[in-house]
Amino acid sequence: MEHFHDIRVAIAKGRILEQLVPRWTKAHLPWPIEPESRQLWFSGDDAGPGAMIVRGPDVPTLVARGAADLGIVGTDLLVERGIQGVLEVGDLDLAECRVVLAGTSGKRPDGPFRVASKYQKITRDYLDRNHFQADIVRLSGSLELAPLIGLAAYIVDIVETGETLRQHRLIEIETIMPSHACLIANPAHWRAKPEVVTIRDRLVQHLA
């Protein structure tokens, strides 16, 4: 009989956290996060692992450093950071969205331009692939403002329904990559704690 009390899962706050509860409970794991709580850390017990709620970009770092056994994060952030130091052990098929190029005109760029994004690597790779000449303006949020205030003609951002883009009169031009939640594991914990593999199997096998 396995016990999960010393297993910790780092969960990206936002849409992943919002959509995770049904998956978790389908996997016969008690949801450790108390409703309405502002706490960021919830301990596990014999029946299920503990959880920590963190910013998406911090999930791979916590897992690579071994502070969390498993992490649940968007593939966009994993591609942006690279998967050094972690194992990508399962697709969770939730929080589906896409990283897109958007602008005010809806036309593909022609000639040199500026693009605002929080995704430096994804944007650079996309620009190189398409032989675009562009400066990347690094922003950490509220990207939709950039074309409206003349900071950059285009943005590369993550969208789910496209509603926020529409509200800012921006038009989606091209999908750069689809993104969804995926499960990552610390390599040492994956191999030394059998419970980590069990949790992964339960979360991945209860997708349908």
Next chain:
Amino acid sequence: MKTWMAQARDQFRQTSALIGQLDQKGFTPVSTAPTHDTEVRRDHTLAIIERLASWSPEAFEYPLKVFSTGPVFAHGTWAESLDVEVLEDPMVDPEAIIFDLLTHLISERFIPPSNRDLVFVAGHLGLLRTLLSQSQWPPEDISALERNFAEGRFSQAERFVAKRNPNLLPLFRPTPPRAVLSLLDSLPGASTGNNVRALTAVLPSGVDHVPSVLWDLSLTGAFAYYSGLVFALYARGQGEALIKGGRFSVHYQERHWQGAGFTIVLPEWFAS
């Protein structure tokens, strides 16, 4: 600051005691440079070979038991490490001396320095390639699978195996030797099972605080020079291996170098 200095002295004593054991077992220190032209030292094995390559082949008496200490650069940071290597004649298997030393260090409680449960995990690149070749995998698909494991893309690797040989999936996660042997013995051609049986016999097991020896063919090692058995020693609850190693095969300056060795990641070892 007092605590910090006491801790530093304690770590120095632990490292000295460990080096004393290597000296007793006939290992010779080889000093290697932490930087080399435009490159930094990412690993001691190649640095040791570069150092030894200045000697003519006639000067070597095998097995050559050496070690090197100092920081290596990995994941964007420097970490102190101690690297132990046995260079062996190409006709001789090099693992026995390494595992004899490891078993000694573990049973005498040099590894880990405190009372922690250890898990020894072994993979094997040769076995992986043989198994997949026997299952009619083309060489390029075998390379792609190895690359997925080396880069940590396990779900992609799992899908790849599940599509062609779902019966092999248990071999790609930590599995007790008995279960691995039973699976291998059920496959056509008993040689792979016999190989694992022979290798399991020399692994550091049977020591009272090493409860688990597991096989996991997804463990392929971080360096391209690994050629056969690869292994890692973990302390439960610690997010990095205490020891990583394996058999290596390197072509350097028109000479073939082969042997087996391991690296003790000192910050992890101190923390264990």
